[in-house]
Amino acid sequence: MRVALFVTCLVDFFRPTVGFAAVKLLEEAGCTVEVPRAQTCCGQPAYNSGDRADAKAIALQVLDAFEGYEHVVAPSGSCAGMLRRHYSELFADDPAVLPRAQRLAERSWELVSFLVDICGMQAVAARWERRVTYHDGCSGLRELGVKNQPRRLLASVDGLSLRELPGAEVCCGFGGTFCIKYPDISDKMVSDKEADIAATGAEAVLAGDLGCLLNIAGKLHRRGRRVEVRHVAEVLAGMTGDVPPIGVAR
Amino acid sequence: MLATSRTFEANARAGLANDNLQRALGLMRTGFPQRRRLAVERLPEFEALREIGKSIKDHTLEHLDFYLELYEANVLASGGRVHWARTPDEARAAVLEICRSVDAKIVTKGKSMIAEEVGLNEYLEENGIIPVETDLGEYIIQLRHEPPSHLIAPAIHLMKEQVAETFRAEHRSLDPGRSLAEARQLCDEARAVLRPQFLAADVGITGANFLVAETGSSIIVTNEGNGDLTQTLPRVHIVMASLEKLVPTLEDAATLLRLLARSATGQEFSSYTTVSTGPRQPEDIDGPEQYHVVLLDNGRSALLGGEFQDMLRCIRCSACMNHCPVYAAVGGHAYGWVYSGPMGAVLTPSLIGVAEAGHLPNASTFCGQCESVCPVKIPLPKMMRHWREREFAEKLNPPIHRAGLGLWVWVARRPALYHALVELASRAVGWAGRGRGRFRAVPMAAGWTAARDMPAPEGRSFHSLWAEQHGGGIGR
Numbered sequence: 001m002r003v004a005l006f007v008t009c010l011v012d013f014f015r016p017t018v019g020f021a022a023v024k025l026l027e028e029a030g031c032t033v034e035v036p037r038a039q040t041c042c043g044q045p046a047y048n049s050g051d052r053a054d055a056k057a058i059a060l061q062v063l064d065a066f067e068g069y070e071h072v073v074a075p076s077g078s079c080a081g082m083l084r085r086h087y088s089e090l091f092a093d094d095p096a097v098l099p100r101a102q103r104l105a106e107r108s109w110e111l112v113s114f115l116v117d118i119c120g121m122q123a124v125a126a127r128w129e130r131r132v133t134y135h136d137g138c139s140g141l142r143e144l145g146v147k148n149q150p151r152r153l154l155a156s157v158d159g160l161s162l163r164e165l166p167g168a169e170v171c172c173g174f175g176g177t178f179c180i181k182y183p184d185i186s187d188k189m190v191s192d193k194e195a196d197i198a199a200t201g202a203e204a205v206l207a208g209d210l211g212c213l214l215n216i217a218g219k220l221h222r223r224g225r226r227v228e229v230r231h232v233a234e235v236l237a238g239m240t241g242d243v244p245p246i247g248v249a250r
Numbered sequence: 251m252l253a254t255s256r257t258f259e260a261n262a263r264a265g266l267a268n269d270n271l272q273r274a275l276g277l278m279r280t281g282f283p284q285r286r287r288l289a290v291e292r293l294p295e296f297e298a299l300r301e302i303g304k305s306i307k308d309h310t311l312e313h314l315d316f317y318l319e320l321y322e323a324n325v326l327a328s329g330g331r332v333h334w335a336r337t338p339d340e341a342r343a344a345v346l347e348i349c350r351s352v353d354a355k356i357v358t359k360g361k362s363m364i365a366e367e368v369g370l371n372e373y374l375e376e377n378g379i380i381p382v383e384t385d386l387g388e389y390i391i392q393l394r395h396e397p398p399s400h401l402i403a404p405a406i407h408l409m410k411e412q413v414a415e416t417f418r419a420e421h422r423s424l425d426p427g428r429s430l431a432e433a434r435q436l437c438d439e440a441r442a443v444l445r446p447q448f449l450a451a452d453v454g455i456t457g458a459n460f461l462v463a464e465t466g467s468s469i470i471v472t473n474e475g476n477g478d479l480t481q482t483l484p485r486v487h488i489v490m491a492s493l494e495k496l497v498p499t500l501e502d503a504a505t506l507l508r509l510l511a512r513s514a515t516g517q518e519f520s521s522y523t524t525v526s527t528g529p530r531q532p533e534d535i536d537g538p539e540q541y542h543v544v545l546l547d548n549g550r551s552a553l554l555g556g557e558f559q560d561m562l563r564c565i566r567c568s569a570c571m572n573h574c575p576v577y578a579a580v581g582g583h584a585y586g587w588v589y590s591g592p593m594g595a596v597l598t599p600s601l602i603g604v605a606e607a608g609h610l611p612n613a614s615t616f617c618g619q620c621e622s623v624c625p626v627k628i629p630l631p632k633m634m635r636h637w638r639e640r641e642f643a644e645k646l647n648p649p650i651h652r653a654g655l656g657l658w659v660w661v662a663r664r665p666a667l668y669h670a671l672v673e674l675a676s677r678a679v680g681w682a683g684r685g686r687g688r689f690r691a692v693p694m695a696a697g698w699t700a701a702r703d704m705p706a707p708e709g710r711s712f713h714s715l716w717a718e719q720h721g722g723g724i725g726r
Contacts, residue, residue, distance in 0.1 A: 037713065052639055058663060143618065171619070173615065180697060180698065183700060184259075185266070
């Protein structure tokens with residue numbers, strides 16, 4: 001399968017290791033991975049700010065960049081949700097582009113659900129001795145139905161045990177521009193999340209979206225918690241040795 | 251009611267700093283969602299019911315003119331009257347006129363959000379009529395001169411100790427040494443104080459959960475029975491409702507009732523479900539002599555046929571706010587008007603204007619919980635986004651946000667430049683953060699770093715590293 005990686009702007013800037021982990025996992029699943037260079041962002045900042053015209057312009061750029069691939073995969077439920085669920089809404093009144101947006105939607109996936117649901121991956125060959133807990137990112141969970149797939153693959157990681165997080169499905173308060181526009185409310189939400197994580201006694205918290213992870217890591221560190229924060233792909237790809245946890249120096 | 255939605259940010263900060271409110275919200279965060287989940291699990295056809303509920307409301311809204319006329323004809327046929335009110339002013343005036351026609355001194359009130367919407371209590375008081383709220387929560391906030399903070403639990407922002415304090419201050423004829431430590435004692439006291447008011451009232455005003463076109467009936471659900479006493483004991487019963495409460499048939503109402511209590515409180519059914527059709531008939535053993543419906547539009551008909559029509563499906567169950575992490579953080583009063591939570595974030599700008607209420611649809615992470623629990627499948631996040639689009643088009647959002655967004659868009663539409671800048675920034679910021687792996691303060695994100703660290707980037711962008719490993723420059 002010829003798969004294009006949608007890197008996502010946060011992975012590109014903050015944590016390229018997540019991108020390489022995605023490539024490794026996709027190749028293990030038998031995919032040929034390419035990274036279209038003409039991609040930047042999915043357009044959510046404009047779309048969710050009410051700037052429909054610019055969101056469309058950026059979406060068109062994505063449609064062009066990812067034309068012709070069998071599948072488009074992103075290590076993020078949020079960005080994959082944008083491609084899969086929102087592009088067709090964006091072009092609902094534009095019959096010239098709508099069919100292209102719908103074709104892209106049908107072919108776009110969040111990484112872990114793609115590995116399990118489309119590639120049929122049952123297990124990974126990774127080892128990580130940790131008690132971990134898992135936060136379900138909102139878009140992946142509610143727009144794409146990502147829930148059991150990461151848990152199934154994590155269960156195959158040698159040495160890893162999963163403790164469910166109470167309130168795992170409650171938003172962490174990141175919300176893209178929300179955390180900048182309403183920092184006090186965002187902080188209250190991530191404070192509740194931090195307390196829930198700490199209460200599990202887990203040594204590490206994982207999720208499939210870097211936005212949530214940056215927010216959660218930032219709060220855990222400020223509170224002086226020694227809980228490792230990592231993207232689930234790093235763990236599944238066995239790349240935890242390649243890079244320190246989020247917010248920790250090399 | 252005077253709106254304070256414009257100062258949402260300050261309201262929210264006040265809510266976050268209010269310890270009693272935070273304790274009350276902490277209790278709510280687990281209570282309602284848990285009870286709803288259990289109720290839904292007990293009803294295998296719940297998901298199918300949501301779809302049916304949605305289609306009942308959609309059908310009614312598509313033919314609202316027809317059903318409104320049918321409804322009025324059937325109210326008239328049963329001996330009642332419908333008072334059409336385009337605005338809150340007209341609704342208040344209609345209620346006052348009815349009250350004056352029977353020389354009313356005391357008016358008992360069941361819970362009505364429409365009465366809140368038109369500011370009825372203040373208006374009646376100004377005109378020498380005493381309104382007495384009979385729903386326990388509404389009674390408490392009436393004593394405290396506060397607006398409701400929740401659709402079905404108007405005093406949910408209070409702890410029982412605060413209620414006891416209020417009762418002691420207001421019920422001055424009672425023994426000051428009495429115990430008010432238990433919720434039961436508070437209930438009993440309110441019941442004892444309210445009982446004579448029920449009997450003394452000249453007019454009883456209730457809301458309506460549904461208006462039924464085929465019979466001209468109004469339906470209320472309560473858990474306290476106060477609504478029944480309010481609408482059957484006085485000589486005059488006034489129903490205050492907005493026009494989207496209409497459903498075609500009793501059967502339709504029954505279907506929506508199956509969704510309502512489960513979504514709201516996790517009950518199979520509310521303790522009391524009461525259908526009122528017209529005034530007392532000769533064969534009835536009790537009931538009011540007069541039955542009036544004050545039917546409020548207040549901007550709702552303008553939503554028909556537009557991008558916010560779906561909002562008119564709302565049955566006011568409160569599931570969206572019960573599951574909203576933003577509501578759970580700041581409480582209902584932060585929203586600054588009658589309606590709060592996700593449904594308020596969509597409805598309030600429609601009713602009082604987006605210039606006043608522009609913050610509300612922005613104060614959402616689009617986490618989607620609200621839509622996932624809405625019994626009539628209102629796409630709340632999508633409609634909040636529509637409001638943001640209006641605000642953007644009308645340049646109502648802060649210039650600094652617009653400028654930042656504009657700059658980002660300009661760069662994001664130039665991939666070569668974008669990749670170069672991301673690599674540059676990643677190297678620079680990664681280098682600056684190499685010591686600790688995170689920052690305690692970032693000038694551009696001071697709100698974030700006030701109470702959180704900002705993780706540092708690894709130091710190289712993915713696209714640069716990929717290009718180095720796989721060759722190829724800019725473009726495909």
